[in-house]
Amino acid sequence: MIRFQQVSLMRGIKPLLDKVDLVLNPGDKIGLIGANGAGKSSLFAMLRGELHPDQGDLSYPPTWRMAHVAQETPALDRSAIDYAIDGDVHLRKLEAELAALEVAEDTPENGNRIGELYGELADADAYTVIPRAETLLAGLGFQPEQMYQPLTSFSGGWRMRLNLAQALMCPSDLLLLDEPTNHLDLDAIIWLEDWLKRYPGTLLIISHDRDFLDEVVNVIVHIDERKLKRYGGHYSSFERQRAAQLVLAAGMIEKQQRQRAHLESFINRFKAQASKARQAQSRIKALAKMEETAPLRAAAEFSFTFREPLRSPDPLLTMDAVSAGYRFDDDQGKPVEKKILDNVKFSLQSGQRIGLLGINGAGKSTFIKTIAGEIAALAGDAEFNKGLAIGYFAQHQVEMLRHSESALWHMMKLAPTVREQELRNFLGGFNFAGDMATRPIEPFSGGEKARLALALIVWQRPNLLLLDEPTNHLDLETREALTEALAQFEGTLLLVSHDRHLLRATTDEFIIVADGEVKPFDGDLDDYKLWLYKTKLASKQAAKA
Template sequence: MIRLESIGKQNGRQMVFVEASAALQRGEKIGLVGPNGAGKTTLFRLITGEELPDEGQVSVDRGVTIGYFSQDVGDLAGRSAVSEVMDGVGPVSAVAAELRALEAAMADPEQADEMDAIIARYGEVQGRFEELDGYAQEGRAREVLAGLGFSQEMMDGDVGALSGGWKMRVALARILLMRPDAMLLDEPSNHLDLESLIWLEGFLKGYDGALLMTSHDRAFMNRIVGKVVEIDGGALTAYSGDYEFYQQQRALNEKQQQAQFERQQAMLAKEIAFIERFKARASHAAQVQSRVKKLEKIERVEPPKRRQTVLFEFQPAPRSGDDVVSLKGVHKRYGSRVIYEGLDFQVRRKERWCVMGVNGAGKSTLLKLVAGATQPDQGTVTIGAAVRMGYFAQHAMELLDGERTVFQALEDAFPQAGQGSLRALAGCFGFSGDEIEKRCRVLSGGEKARLVMAKMLYDPPNFLVLDEPTNHLDIATKEMLIAALAEYEGTMLFVSHDRHFLAALSNRVLELTPEGVHAYGGGYTEYVARTGQEAPGLRS
């Protein structure tokens, strides 16, 4: 239904696509993968017609509807979340808006003189709303918003009052409600908590249209897609299977290509050695000439493209005491909202606690209390002997000095470090070559997160407190971070919605629920096996 045929596309000096071809068939669910900057968003924009290819053609079958969710949601304001979501399903949203306005007018004493006309118009509009199946559409809109974590109050409130992350959810809900023939989803898993992520996973599995999506969440992609298209070096390569299969197949292809390349190089070396040895002898002239011609005709095997993966290795952290942090009788409230009432919690050396709970359960508040970023209303938070803490929070990215370059930010943090070791550190976190000269104000969310992480981990603390450290990170950087943290010998307390990260790094689970706080020995995998649920909000 959607075909890209021999497309070429250049952005500035970068060749994004060179004679690239791919297709999206009805009902297919495809994961789009590739390194940052490879052209994933450009591909979406080519399909929607926002950009045109320099060569080749993009064709969409007649009558096919496309819904495109991108990270750039624009400035939503002035309407309720429900109205914004229903805006995607055609005229019913305008009729719904008029219905709401007429309901407000009927309740307005200043418009009493016009009440007959208002009531008559209300009857007409209500009839039209019912014709368009408006009540069912509104019900579905609320269902989708609830799945993405909205309360009734948020659904009916002005969307302009929501944070950027919640506005993203409104834009995503609009596409989901549309149920177009094909959905293009660019990072739909960003900004979602674990419960919403799992709900979206179920929704997309049950969606019968075609799906093309990118995601930095490996578990999420693995459970939805049945095919992977990789963008690399201007080409599009399709792999039939889920993300796990793609990784295995890619590694196998690389191994085979490397073996072919090495065999050919050995053969070429042998032929060249023969030519060099006998080229001056008249008795071997015919043989030499024959081998020269043979070499000219051989199609050269390229070595496999090496993905740039740099491993970060921790310096050994100084040892802390056995009691790392202790919370006793902690009370915390925000206004009338009680977060904790008499919380007791202790973290001991080498424990790796992941904190789980629905939105508003107090996950970030717990981390802030431990890090000293907020104080308890009652009770005590005691940090143990010789504990050196590193605290990663989302607001840490806002504290970067926009005018400093990446390299200067690292130099400011570690004035005693040599240039070589700081460049190596920057390289580990994805800043190679000229990228270390970028000013902090132009960095993307992912780049800022990587820079803050680099600053925190270079001179490692022995206690890491991490609030959603994988937000904005691509799969390759996440893998590097997981590998590094798996070797880390200190203590950890963290919140994450990435199930791969949770399973790989936790050895304890603290679950925050309205009924109270539950601690589980064993990590996230054991927690799932014991409770039968992947997140607390999914309990029946």
């Protein structure tokens, strides 16, 4: 078991843990949660032996083998599959010893050791390692031809998938995963869930994906007020237990009651109107969730709302026989078109709330970029209403911010004629108060930068939100704030996200991008999970044929 006994930990002058006692049992699957900066990653570093408690004792069986995900991937010419297999350090050590002995002097001692090594390699499953690695990489989204490409050919996100593959290939008794879903899309997350459910060892996960936690963990450890508190059950169970505790504290319900009244007012005004029926349904979903965890959300640090759009034209846009993709020059300087989507027929009506589904690389981001005007359609007719006002959050939106400038600078560039105090007040609503509004954003966390990117979108009062993986850097509390804000948004929403809770709570219909087409998906996320399994099974059978 893992045992914390009166553990205290400081980082600089900041106390993270204060005389903590906790016991985690072998085979537990534990979700480690807490606010950004609470000490989750530092706790992992203690388990890895990279940090040591300032006081007390942290222990687990010395015979346990530990695996974790490396944060850096060297730019090697080594193939992806070889790099993944490198995660099994013991196997690689045996292979290296065998290779050295087979070219060494032929002595009885060496011969005996070679025989022993073949037996040890069999025990280490060396003869099934390649198909096991191929299955693992396929589950994480790699195509067969990618598996034998060098690491240098992969982007940072794909290299992080390879680091995850290394950790999963390593035989272990204790597996530490820090935000394993951040660089995965929904089909890879579903595969990873199933893999982790079968994992026989003790698992600790830091994650801000509540559906992922609900599927995988049976224990929650919450870092709060420099203490570790253990809760039995998954994340939703933790929310209910913690809400029950907080309800005992005075004054925590008042804020929630105001939010509830706002939602009920909208529902009562618009549920009978056909044009607003979908939006009313989203508010009803939000209200049901709010009733369950009211005290918890009332105690949360952060919330915001999207301002009402200035106008709501209808339809917002129409596409007829549109081809979408990219234009670029080849090595000889000749213009080339790479078509991703073909013959797209799509219209977007005011008030629609659509979740966009599809496996990695199918063209979801290409579709959204075409609507956002980031790339021009290759062919066909795309008509956009003159009153269309788009708020676009790209997958790499955080990287597009100017990191040497402040949050206030970004706002003043967006609204140069607005008084500084008004902009400061607005930023304060997104937790950028005082000096934080005027300091360069470079040292901000990924979540803080994502929050700023959202603030810039909210200021513009869009009537169409195009959100491509908006939760990648957000913690659980900020994700929940975004979910509530989107549920109350008065405009039109097109959302790509691997966060199933966000999709369920804020969208009313799905479209799927697959095989170069964009078409309605008749079903919910459970149906999509079944579709993914059938699609992967069919592709495996086709590969065998």
